[in-house]
Amino acid sequence: MSVAAHREAATGGLWSRMSLGQKQLIWAWGFLAVPLLFYVVIRFWPTFQAFYLSVTDWTITKPAAFVGLQNYKRLLADPLFWQVFRNTFLYLILGTPISLLISFVVAYYLDRVRFMHSFIRALYFLPFLTTAAAMAWVWRWFYQPVPIGVINDMLSGFGIPQQPFLRSTSQALPAVLAPAIWAGLGFQIIIFLAGLRAIPITYYEAARIDGLSEGAILRKITLPLLKPTLVFLVVFSSIGFLRIFDQVYNINTNDPGGPLNATKPLVLMIYQTAFSSYEMGYAAAQTVVLFLILLMISLVQLRLMSDR
Amino acid sequence: MATIEIDRLVKAYGRTTVVHGIDLAIQDGEFVVLVGPSGCGKSTTLRMIAGLEEITGGQIRIDGRVVNDLQPKERNIAMVFQNYAIYPHVTVADNIAFGLYRSKLSKSQKRARVAQVAETLGLTHLLERRPSALSGGQRQRVAIGRAMVRDPSAFLFDEPLSNLDAQLRTQMRIEIKRLHHRLGTTSVFVTHDQVEAMTMADRIVVMREGRILQVGSPLELYESPVDVFTARFIGSPTMNLLPGAVRNNRIELSAGGSLPATATMATTPEVLVGVRPQDLMPTGSDAAGLTLSGAVVVVETLGSETLVHIENDGQTIIGSAPGRLIPKVGEHLTLHAPVDRLYYFDKATEKALAAR
Numbered sequence: 001m002s003v004a005a006h007r008e009a010a011t012g013g014l015w016s017r018m019s020l021g022q023k024q025l026i027w028a029w030g031f032l033a034v035p036l037l038f039y040v041v042i043r044f045w046p047t048f049q050a051f052y053l054s055v056t057d058w059t060i061t062k063p064a065a066f067v068g069l070q071n072y073k074r075l076l077a078d079p080l081f082w083q084v085f086r087n088t089f090l091y092l093i094l095g096t097p098i099s100l101l102i103s104f105v106v107a108y109y110l111d112r113v114r115f116m117h118s119f120i121r122a123l124y125f126l127p128f129l130t131t132a133a134a135m136a137w138v139w140r141w142f143y144q145p146v147p148i149g150v151i152n153d154m155l156s157g158f159g160i161p162q163q164p165f166l167r168s169t170s171q172a173l174p175a176v177l178a179p180a181i182w183a184g185l186g187f188q189i190i191i192f193l194a195g196l197r198a199i200p201i202t203y204y205e206a207a208r209i210d211g212l213s214e215g216a217i218l219r220k221i222t223l224p225l226l227k228p229t230l231v232f233l234v235v236f237s238s239i240g241f242l243r244i245f246d247q248v249y250n251i252n253t254n255d256p257g258g259p260l261n262a263t264k265p266l267v268l269m270i271y272q273t274a275f276s277s278y279e280m281g282y283a284a285a286q287t288v289v290l291f292l293i294l295l296m297i298s299l300v301q302l303r304l305m306s307d308r
Numbered sequence: 309m310a311t312i313e314i315d316r317l318v319k320a321y322g323r324t325t326v327v328h329g330i331d332l333a334i335q336d337g338e339f340v341v342l343v344g345p346s347g348c349g350k351s352t353t354l355r356m357i358a359g360l361e362e363i364t365g366g367q368i369r370i371d372g373r374v375v376n377d378l379q380p381k382e383r384n385i386a387m388v389f390q391n392y393a394i395y396p397h398v399t400v401a402d403n404i405a406f407g408l409y410r411s412k413l414s415k416s417q418k419r420a421r422v423a424q425v426a427e428t429l430g431l432t433h434l435l436e437r438r439p440s441a442l443s444g445g446q447r448q449r450v451a452i453g454r455a456m457v458r459d460p461s462a463f464l465f466d467e468p469l470s471n472l473d474a475q476l477r478t479q480m481r482i483e484i485k486r487l488h489h490r491l492g493t494t495s496v497f498v499t500h501d502q503v504e505a506m507t508m509a510d511r512i513v514v515m516r517e518g519r520i521l522q523v524g525s526p527l528e529l530y531e532s533p534v535d536v537f538t539a540r541f542i543g544s545p546t547m548n549l550l551p552g553a554v555r556n557n558r559i560e561l562s563a564g565g566s567l568p569a570t571a572t573m574a575t576t577p578e579v580l581v582g583v584r585p586q587d588l589m590p591t592g593s594d595a596a597g598l599t600l601s602g603a604v605v606v607v608e609t610l611g612s613e614t615l616v617h618i619e620n621d622g623q624t625i626i627g628s629a630p631g632r633l634i635p636k637v638g639e640h641l642t643l644h645a646p647v648d649r650l651y652y653f654d655k656a657t658e659k660a661l662a663a664r
Contacts, residue, residue, distance in 0.1 A: 202390075205387075205389070208380045208381065209406055227397075
């Protein structure tokens with residue numbers, strides 16, 4: 001017995017002498033190493049690289065030289081930046097509440113529909129699967145003057161004058177926002193539906209017995225219990241609207257972000273600075289600003305909505 | 309305080325009928341337990357009384373008033389659910405106050421009422437807590453508090469103890485029973501647990517496949533079940549059933565031996581003889597009674613008594629022995645039951661035959 005144990009220890013080497021806990025630790029870190037390495041190389045390293053680039057004047061043609069905070073100073077003095085900043089916030093403060101309101105109302109009523117429930121849900125989800133480029137083309141046609149544009153067609157049917165939509169500096173931003181909201185609805189509806197389904201039916205039954213009206217049930221039971229879902233969607237869709245790009249880029253291909261930068265969001269500005277002007281250092285500084293805005297807004301929202 | 313009358317109550321979902329025209333009259337202040345296996349229609353019946361399910365046919369009257377088309381809130385009933393249905397986002401006090409949602413009391417009167425109910429249920433020190441900080445038993449008490457606070461005309465309980473562990477269940481059973489004694493409010497209690505039914509009910513309603521099989525006090529059901537189902541459902545462990553044939557005024561048991569037949573068995577060639585494990589013991593012997601013997605296969609020691617499973621005629625029979633007397637597995641054992649403790653059923657219809 002002791003001879004056998006001795007022999008095993010001798011032949012098994014290091015591995016067999018380790019305790020069960022140590023072996024588990026090695027396995028765990030072995031598996032963790034793969035995603036860890038991936039994240040470091042693909043995510044973290046480029047992020048730090050961006051921070052570094054933002055304090056250089058790299059332009060592809062000449063090597064990067066340290067310039068301190070000059071890129072940031074230039075950005076703050078750039079009127080285009082403030083225009084873009086304003087646009088980005090308009091996308092956020094219009095897009096998030098409008099899209100959440102619509103998707104909640106749809107989900108709230110769809111939850112009660114039994115007839116072809118899955119089919120209707122799939123229909124709402126469809127835009128989410130469509131590419132932004134195709135969607136932008138279709139919406140661009142919608143916004144055309146008569147006889148091509150459906151919307152102007154309808155307006156003229158009611159005797160309302162033609163609207164310029166994408167060609168107007170005041171109407172272009174809402175016109176670009178509409179398809180963006182429409183495209184995200186499916187996802188938000190699915191999440192709201194899942195949240196609604198997770199509320200036990202007996203909560204509603206108990207409320208009916210206690211005599212709460214439909215409105216009171218919505219206010220006092222459904223919405224408070226839906227809060228985790230709501231927090232997730234607010235943060236998620238806010239980030240989405242702050243990073244809006246493809247909807248804007250595709251709907252106005254001749255002059256992305258136009259007319260007169262009226263629809264240009266921050267991400268599009270970064271894109272143009274980096275890949276039209278090749279001012280990589282300046283673009284990196286803009287990216288850092290976007291990152292800080294996203295971080296701040298997400299933190300504020302989480303703080304506001306997590307505790308009451 | 310109210311009576312509840314149910315007349316030819318029917319519930320159907322499409323073409324499937326789940327409650328087949330049942331009749332039941334519940335008196336004021338009575339504690340009635342609806343019991344049966346899952347899918348027997350007991351919960352559906354309760355939910356129809358509550359107004360959570362529409363009534364397909366028949367009538368329900370609470371205190372003489374037809375409530376078929378009344379909203380739950382218009383029936384002045386209170387209900388306690390299996391999962392408690394207390395809201396995780398508000399405090400215990402607010403949960404209880406939900407029961408007063410429609411009441412016209414002033415804010416301070418409501419608060420006083422909530423405090424009073426909390427006092428009764430021993431929840432006073434928990435009023436400001438959230439439900440997540442409560443134990444299962446405490447949550448159940450909050451649910452009962454919400455039901456009580458309104459002073460409803462009837463309490464409806466839908467398997468309220470199923471989510472609790474065995475010890476807590478016994479404790480809550482007693483608490484609910486004591487509460488009923490104190491308040492005297494008409495109560496309808498649904499459960500699939502026959503022990504709950506036996507210990508809590510003034511009257512038990514045994515249901516199966518959407519029909520009422522028997523209504524009676526716990527002892528009536530135990531002593532004179534109307535059919536094999538009720539006989540086996542009430543009492544633990546389950547009643548033993550022995551097949552036998554009636555010949556020449558005797559019941560010839562297929563397990564061996566014979567018993568005197570009664571006049572009512574003249575037209576029933578095949579019968580089932582029932583005997584409860586508690587009546588089947590290794591001690592005493594009644595010449596006219598039932599005697600069964602076989603090898604012991606399982607012994608369950610409960611302390612106060614020992615349940616003995618013996619193999620007899622290819623069937624496992626459960627008997628009981630006093631706590632101290634523990635037979636060994638494999639041992640040959642003979643069990644006896646006095647003739648006046650036997651139950652008789654028609655094998656074909658499974659209905660009870662004339663009292664012993």
